[in-house]
Amino acid sequence: MAGVAEALNPRSIAVIGASRNPEKIGYVVLKQLSSKFRGRLYPINPSADEILGLKCYKSILEVPDEVDLAVIAVPADHVIGVIRECGAKKVKAAVVLTSGFSEVGNRELEEKLVEEAKKGGVRIIGPNCMGVFDPGRGIDMLFVKEELLPRCKPGSIALLSQSGSVGTNMISMLRKMNLGISTFVSYGNKADVDEADLLDVLAEDERTKAIAIYLEGVKDGRRLMSAIKRTEKPVIVLKVGRSEAGERAVASHTGSLAGSSRLYIAALRQAGAVIVDSMEELIDASKALSMQPPVTGKRVFIVTNGGGYGIMAVDELERRGMIVPKTPDEIKYVFKGKFPPYYSLDNPIDLTANSTPEQYGMVLRTLCNSDACDAILVIPLMGIPNFDPIEVAEVISSIEFKKPVVASFVSHTEETDRAKEIMEKAGIPVYESPERAARAIYFLYEYGRSHSG
Amino acid sequence: MAGVAEALNPRSIAVIGASRNPEKIGYVVLKQLSSKFRGRLYPINPSADEILGLKCYKSILEVPDEVDLAVIAVPADHVIGVIRECGAKKVKAAVVLTSGFSEVGNRELEEKLVEEAKKGGVRIIGPNCMGVFDPGRGIDMLFVKEELLPRCKPGSIALLSQSGSVGTNMISMLRKMNLGISTFVSYGNKADVDEADLLDVLAEDERTKAIAIYLEGVKDGRRLMSAIKRTEKPVIVLKVGRSEAGERAVASHTGSLAGSSRLYIAALRQAGAVIVDSMEELIDASKALSMQPPVTGKRVFIVTNGGGYGIMAVDELERRGMIVPKTPDEIKYVFKGKFPPYYSLDNPIDLTANSTPEQYGMVLRTLCNSDACDAILVIPLMGIPNFDPIEVAEVISSIEFKKPVVASFVSHTEETDRAKEIMEKAGIPVYESPERAARAIYFLYEYGRSHSG
Numbered sequence: 001m002a003g004v005a006e007a008l009n010p011r012s013i014a015v016i017g018a019s020r021n022p023e024k025i026g027y028v029v030l031k032q033l034s035s036k037f038r039g040r041l042y043p044i045n046p047s048a049d050e051i052l053g054l055k056c057y058k059s060i061l062e063v064p065d066e067v068d069l070a071v072i073a074v075p076a077d078h079v080i081g082v083i084r085e086c087g088a089k090k091v092k093a094a095v096v097l098t099s100g101f102s103e104v105g106n107r108e109l110e111e112k113l114v115e116e117a118k119k120g121g122v123r124i125i126g127p128n129c130m131g132v133f134d135p136g137r138g139i140d141m142l143f144v145k146e147e148l149l150p151r152c153k154p155g156s157i158a159l160l161s162q163s164g165s166v167g168t169n170m171i172s173m174l175r176k177m178n179l180g181i182s183t184f185v186s187y188g189n190k191a192d193v194d195e196a197d198l199l200d201v202l203a204e205d206e207r208t209k210a211i212a213i214y215l216e217g218v219k220d221g222r223r224l225m226s227a228i229k230r231t232e233k234p235v236i237v238l239k240v241g242r243s244e245a246g247e248r249a250v251a252s253h254t255g256s257l258a259g260s261s262r263l264y265i266a267a268l269r270q271a272g273a274v275i276v277d278s279m280e281e282l283i284d285a286s287k288a289l290s291m292q293p294p295v296t297g298k299r300v301f302i303v304t305n306g307g308g309y310g311i312m313a314v315d316e317l318e319r320r321g322m323i324v325p326k327t328p329d330e331i332k333y334v335f336k337g338k339f340p341p342y343y344s345l346d347n348p349i350d351l352t353a354n355s356t357p358e359q360y361g362m363v364l365r366t367l368c369n370s371d372a373c374d375a376i377l378v379i380p381l382m383g384i385p386n387f388d389p390i391e392v393a394e395v396i397s398s399i400e401f402k403k404p405v406v407a408s409f410v411s412h413t414e415e416t417d418r419a420k421e422i423m424e425k426a427g428i429p430v431y432e433s434p435e436r437a438a439r440a441i442y443f444l445y446e447y448g449r450s451h452s453g
Numbered sequence: 454m455a456g457v458a459e460a461l462n463p464r465s466i467a468v469i470g471a472s473r474n475p476e477k478i479g480y481v482v483l484k485q486l487s488s489k490f491r492g493r494l495y496p497i498n499p500s501a502d503e504i505l506g507l508k509c510y511k512s513i514l515e516v517p518d519e520v521d522l523a524v525i526a527v528p529a530d531h532v533i534g535v536i537r538e539c540g541a542k543k544v545k546a547a548v549v550l551t552s553g554f555s556e557v558g559n560r561e562l563e564e565k566l567v568e569e570a571k572k573g574g575v576r577i578i579g580p581n582c583m584g585v586f587d588p589g590r591g592i593d594m595l596f597v598k599e600e601l602l603p604r605c606k607p608g609s610i611a612l613l614s615q616s617g618s619v620g621t622n623m624i625s626m627l628r629k630m631n632l633g634i635s636t637f638v639s640y641g642n643k644a645d646v647d648e649a650d651l652l653d654v655l656a657e658d659e660r661t662k663a664i665a666i667y668l669e670g671v672k673d674g675r676r677l678m679s680a681i682k683r684t685e686k687p688v689i690v691l692k693v694g695r696s697e698a699g700e701r702a703v704a705s706h707t708g709s710l711a712g713s714s715r716l717y718i719a720a721l722r723q724a725g726a727v728i729v730d731s732m733e734e735l736i737d738a739s740k741a742l743s744m745q746p747p748v749t750g751k752r753v754f755i756v757t758n759g760g761g762y763g764i765m766a767v768d769e770l771e772r773r774g775m776i777v778p779k780t781p782d783e784i785k786y787v788f789k790g791k792f793p794p795y796y797s798l799d800n801p802i803d804l805t806a807n808s809t810p811e812q813y814g815m816v817l818r819t820l821c822n823s824d825a826c827d828a829i830l831v832i833p834l835m836g837i838p839n840f841d842p843i844e845v846a847e848v849i850s851s852i853e854f855k856k857p858v859v860a861s862f863v864s865h866t867e868e869t870d871r872a873k874e875i876m877e878k879a880g881i882p883v884y885e886s887p888e889r890a891a892r893a894i895y896f897l898y899e900y901g902r903s904h905s906g
Contacts, residue, residue: 023838104795149836150866165806165834166761169863172836173885176865216764240764243771248779249764249801277772278888279765279863308619311669311693311702312732318696319730326701342557348702353618381618383602383625385476410622410732412629413603432626435731 003123004197007093008132008183008205010068010139011039014060014091016082017073017098018043018051025097025143026073029131030054033071036138040065060089067091070122071131071141076100076109079127080116087120093193095141096126102189103128114191123197129188130164133171136182136207142168155180156209156290158202160195162187166214170279178421179287182207194219196227203231210234210290212282213273216241216250218264225271234289234447237273238282239265272450274443284436285443291429292404294448297374298323300441301367302348305355306381309410309434310348313377316438322445324348328372338362353384357395368402375404375441379434382411382419393419397426404444408437456576457650460546461585461636461658463521463592464492467513467544469535470526470551471496471504478550478596479526482584483507486524489591493518513542520544523575524584524594529553529562532580533569540573546646548594549579555642556581567644576650582641583617586624589635589660595621608633609662609743611655613648615640619667623732631874632740635660647672649680656684663687663743665735666726669694669703671717678724687742687900690726691735692718727899737889738896744882745857747901750827751776753894754820755801758808759834762863762887763801766830769891775898777801781825791815806837810848821855828857828894832887835864835872846872850879857897861890 013033019026030043034052041054042063048056057063060070060082070091074082076098086094094117101110110127117124125131131141136154142164149168152175159174161167164186171184182205185198195213202208215237218224228235241250242261269275274289276282300322304310314324327347335345339359344350351359360380367373378396382389389409396407407423407430409416420430431437466486472479483496487505494507495516501509510516513523513535523544527535529551539547547570554563563580570577578584584594589607595617602621605628612627614620617639624637635658638651648666655661668690671677681688694703695714722728727742729735753775757763767777780800788798792812797803804812813833820826831849835842842862849860860876860883862869873883884890 144836144838148838148866148868149864161761163759163761165759165837168836169759169762169834172864172866214761216761240761240768242768245771245777245800246764246767248799249760249767249797249803278769279886280888306616306618306622307702308614308616308667308669308693309622311699314699314702315693315695316731318698324696324698344702346701347698350702381622383597383621384618385597385601411602411625413601413625415601433732435733 003093004193005201006068007125008201012067014042014044014063014067014070016044016060016070018045020048020051028143028145029071029073029141032140036140038138060085070094072096072098080112083116083122086122091122093123095131096124097129097131099128101127110191117192124192126188127191130186133184150175153180156182156207157286158182158208158211159184160198161214162190162216173283196223199227199231203233210286212286213237215239221267225267228271228273235273236276236282236285237268238276274446284440287429288406288440288444289447291427292444294451295375295404295441295445296448296452299325299374300377301373302377303363304348304379305351305353307350309379310350313434313438314348316435320442322442331366331370334366357392360392361395364399377437377441378407382409382416389415389419393422397422406437406440408434456546457646458654459521460578461654465520467495467497467516467520467523469497469513469523471498473501473504481596481598482524482526482594485593489593491591513538523547525549525551533565536569536575539575544575546576548584549577550584552581554580563644570645577645579641580644583639586637603628606633609635609660610739611635611661611664612637613651614667615643615669626736649676652680652684656686663739665739666690668692674720678720681724681726688726689729689735689738690721691729725903727896737893740882741859741893741897742900744880745897747904748828748857748894748898749901749905752778752827753830754826755830756816757801757832758804758806760803762832763803766887766891767801769888773895775895784819784823787819810845813845814848817852830890830894831860835862835869842868842872846875850875859890859893861887
C-alpha cells in the first residue's frame with residue numbers, strides 16, 4: 001500500500017507538464033487542482049515562471065518541499081526522465097496521464113517506465129489513464145473541462161475503472177442520478193498499481209461504503225481475488241468481454257487478455273464480489289450496497305398503492321430467485337379492521353389509490369418487527385390526488401427499519417424529486433422503476449449470501 | 454370497431470358529472486378538455502348553468518347536437534341511468550371513469566352496465582379507468598392535474614394499459630425521455646372494449662407507428678392473438694404476473710386471472726408480439742420499433758470511439774443471441790490506409806479518442822453498403838476534447854442508412870442532449886447506455902424474425 005495511499009490522499013501535488021495553453025491537459029489538470037485542492041500545489045514547466053498565479057518550477061527537483069504525488073502530462077518520450085527525477089525527489093507516487101505506451105503496442109517503453117519507477121521507489125498509476133477524481137478532497141485530474149464532463153458530488157461509492165472514458169461517463173450518470181463518489185480512479189494500462197492495490201487502500205477509507213469496479217482484463221487473478229476477500233466492504237464488479245467477440249474486443253482495446261471470462265466471474269463471485277451485467281446495474285447495485293445492510297434471507301415484502309407496480313416487482317424478484325411469500329396470519333391479524341375490505345393485504349400489499357401516508361407507516365412498522373420478512377420493497381405511487389409525496393417520504397424516512405429497505409418512485413416531478421431526496425438522505429435508496437428496485441434487493445441479497453456467518 | 458374509433462377520435466364530447474369543484478374528477482377532466490380539445494364540448498350537470506364558461510346541460514338528452522363520446526364521472530350507482538340516456542341520445546361510446554365495480558367485488562353492477570350499454574348500442578371503455586389521452590388531438594381525460602402528472606408530447610407510440618396508474622407513470626417516463634405518444638388508453642376493468650378492439654382502431658391510425666401494451670390479465674386470449682396477427686404494426690407487450698406470486702397479485706389487483714402466463718407469452722410471441730420484461734424495456738422497444746425498420750438478420754456492427762462501450766454492447770448483443778462478426782476483408786480493404794494503425798477496425802470498430810466526425814461518416818457509409826451487416830449500433834463517446842457532439846450528430850444524421858441503426862450516448866450535458874435531439878429527429882433512436890441500445894437492436898430483430906417473408 002505504500003505510495004498508493006498517498007496517491008489517493010496526497011498532502012502535496014506536483015503537476016509535471018503544467019501548461020499555459022488552455023487546450024492542453026497540463027493546463028486543465030492544473031486549473032482543476034488550483035481551484036479545488038487544499039494541499040500544496042507545484043506546477044512544473046521548464047519555460048514558465050508562473051501559471052494560473054502559481055509559482056512554476058523548472059524541475060521537480062527544484063521544489064523546496066516534500067511532494068507526495070506527481071501528476072505527469074509530458075509527452076511519452078519524456079516520461080521516463082521525469083520519473084527518474086521523481087525517484088530522486090522521493091515522490092511517493094506518480095499518476096501518468098500520458099498515452100503512447102502498451103496500448104499502442106509500445107510495450108518496451110512501458111516496461112522501462114516500470115523499471116525506472118521501481119528503482120526510485122515511486123508507485124505508478126497509469127500510464128494512459130485519467131487519474132484520480134476525489135470531489136471531497138478537491139482532487140481532480142480529469143482532463144476534460146466541466147462543460148463537457150459535469151462532475152458528481154462527494155459521496156460514499158468508490159469507482160475503479162481502467163478505462164477513463166467509461167469511468168468519466170459513469171461520473172456523468174451518477175451526477176444525473178444525484179449520487180456521489182468518494183474516489184474515482186482510472187488506472188489505464190495498470191503497469192504498476194492495479195485493482196488489488198486500490199482495494200486495499202479503499203478498504204481503509206472511512207468515506208467509502210461500496211466499491212464499484214469496471215473490469216476489462218485481469219492481470220493477476222489471484223491477487224485480485226485475495227484483495228476482494230480481504231475487503232470488508234461490498235465490491236461490485238462489471239466484468240466485460242464475456243463472449244468470444246467480447247474477449248476479442250477487450251484484447252484490442254486494452255491489450256490485456258479478457259481471459260476465460262466464465263472462470264473469472266466464478267472466481268470473483270467466490271471471492272465475495274457482487275457480479276453485475278451492465279453499467280446501469282453497476283450503479284444501481286453500488287447505490288444499494290452503499291446505503292443499506294445486506295439482505296440475509298430471500299423473503300421480500302412489497303408495499304405499494306399502485307397494484308401494477310407491485311406485480312412488476314414480484315416478477316423481477318422471482319426472476320432473480322427471491323421469494324414473495326403470502327402475508328402470514330400474525331401480520332394480517334395486526335392489520336385486521338384497520339383497512340377497507342378492498343385493500344389487498346396479501347403480499348404485495350396494495351393500499352390502493354385511497355391510501356394515506358399513515359397507512360404506509362403502520363404497515364411498514366409492522367413488517368419491520370416481523371421475523372417472516374427479510375427485506376422490504378416500498379413503491380409509493382405518486383402523481384395521484386390527495387397523496388402528498390413529501391408527506392409519505394417523511395413518514396417512511398422516520399421509520400427505524402431494522403432491516404433492509406429499498407424504494408421506487410416512478411413519477412418524475414419536482415415534488416417527487418424532493419421526496420426522493422428526503423428518502424435518500426435517510427439512507428433509503430430510491431429507483432425509477434419497480435424492476436430496478438427489485439434488482440437492488442437481489443444485489444443486497446447476493447452480498448448477504450456470500451458474507452453471512 | 455364501430456364506436457371504438459369514435460371513442461378515440463370524437464368530434465364532440467359530453468362530460469357527464471362535470472363539476473365546479475376543482476378537487477373533483479368532473480372538474481379536472483372538463484378543464485383539460487376545455488383548454489385543449491378542438492371539437493364541441495358539453496358539460497352535463499343537473500344543477501349548474503355554466504362551468505368554466507361552457508353552457509351546462511341538465512342531461513345529455515338536452516344537448517342540441519350529436520354527441521360522439523360521453524365521459525362519465527358520476528357516482529357508481531348513477532352510471533347505469535346515465536348510460537341509458539347515452540343510448541337514447543345515440544352516443545357511440547362512453548368512457549366510464551367511475552370506480553366501484555368488479556374491482557371492489559361489485560360484479561353484478563358491472564354486468565348490468567354492460568347489458569344496458571349493449572341495449573343502447575353504446576361501447577364502453579372502463580369502468581374504473583383513466584380513459585383517453587391524445588396530446589395531438591387535445592383529448593385528455595387523465596384526472597390528475599399537470600403539476601402532479603406532467604404530460605408527454607404528441608408522437609408515434611400508442612400506449613394501452615388497463616391500469617391507469619401504470620399508464621400515467623409511463624407517460625411521465627416518456628416525457629422524461631423526450632418521447633411522445635399518439636394515443637394512450639386506460640380501459641380499467643375492460644367490461645366491454647378490450648385490447649383487441651383498440652388494436653384494430655390503432656392499426657388504422659396513421660400517426661401510430663408502434664403499439665405498446667401493459668397487460669395484467671387476458672380475458673379472451675384468442676381475440677387478442679387474432680388482433681395482434683391482423684395488425685401490421687409492431688405490438689410490444691409487457692405481460693406482468695408471470696410467477697405464482699405474480700399471478701396471485703394480478704388476481705387481487707384487477708380481479709382478472711393472470712392465467713398460465715407462460716402459455717400466454719408463447720401465444721403472444723407466436724402471434725407476432727415482441728415480448729419485453731420491464732417497463733423500461735417496454736418503452737425502449739417501442740421507441741426503436743416506432744423509429745426504425747425491423748432487423749432481418751443477426752449480424753450487428755458496432756462503431757464507437759470508446760472501446761469499453763463497444764465491449765459492453767457486444768456482451769449484451771451476444772447475451773441476446775445476436776452475432777458480432779469480425780469485419781470482413783472487403784470492408785477492411787475499403788478502410789485500408791485511412792486510419793492510424795492503433796484504430797481497431799475489427800468489430801466493434803473502435804475509432805479511439807482521436808476520431809473525427811468525418812471518420813464516423815466514412816465507416817458508417819461503408820457499413821450501409823455491405824451485405825455482411827444486418828444492423829448498426831453507433832456509440833459516439835462524447836465528453837472528450839476536440840470531438841463536437843453536435844457535429845458528429847449532424848454527420849450521422851445526414852447518412853442514408855438503408856438498414857436499421859440505433860445509437861447510444863452515455864454522457865449527459867446540454868450539448869449531448871441537443872445532439873440526441875438531432876439524431877432522433879432524423880429517426881435514429883438514442884439510448885443512455887450501450888446495453889439498452891444493444892437490447893433495442895435485439896427487439897428490432899425479434900420483430901423482424903416473426904414478420905419476415
